[in-house]
Amino acid sequence: MELAGIIVQQDAIGKGIGTALLKSAIISAKELGFLSMRVKTETNNQNAISFYRENGFRELGMGDQEVDGKTVKVVNLTLSLKK
Ligand SMILES: CC(C)(COP(=O)(O)OP(=O)(O)OC[C@H]1O[C@@H](n2cnc3c(N)ncnc32)[C@H](O)[C@@H]1OP(=O)(O)O)[C@@H](O)C(=O)NCCC(=O)NCCS
Numbered sequence: 001m002e003l004a005g006i007i008v009q010q011d012a013i014g015k016g017i018g019t020a021l022l023k024s025a026i027i028s029a030k031e032l033g034f035l036s037m038r039v040k041t042e043t044n045n046q047n048a049i050s051f052y053r054e055n056g057f058r059e060l061g062m063g064d065q066e067v068d069g070k071t072v073k074v075v076n077l078t079l080s081l082k083k
Pocket residue numbers: 004005006007008009012013014015016017018019020039040041045047048050051052054
């Protein structure tokens with residue numbers, strides 16, 4: 001399954017909320033029987049890349065994505081949900 005993304009309100013960043021939301025999404029995806037989770041984030045969003053890596057995701061490679069009519073470079077990350 002593909003996670004569209006996680007956005008924490010600016011003044012609440014760095015307090016563990018993103019990790020709690022991601023862990024909850026992972027539990028739900030496992031319960032629903034998905035075997036892996038993917039997410040894309042812009043290559044210049046180092047905070048998000050570190051965040052996903054710290055939560056067990058590994059990088060699959062780079063690609064392009066249309067965002068508001070513009071093409072941006074993204075990193076594809078994946079997490080195995082297999083037991
Ligand atoms: C990425 C994001 C969702 C993380 O949520 P968060 O609640 O801030 O993250 P947490 O507090 O749970 O932090 C978990 C880890 O993420 C990384 N991280 C989070 N904020 C960071 C920051 N400002 N600078 C560097 N690393 C950061 C750290 O590795 C952190 O681990 P640590 O606590 O051991 O240092 C949040 O920063 C955010 O909303 N960013 C803007 C939107 C975005 O880029 N979303 C992701 C694109 S899909």
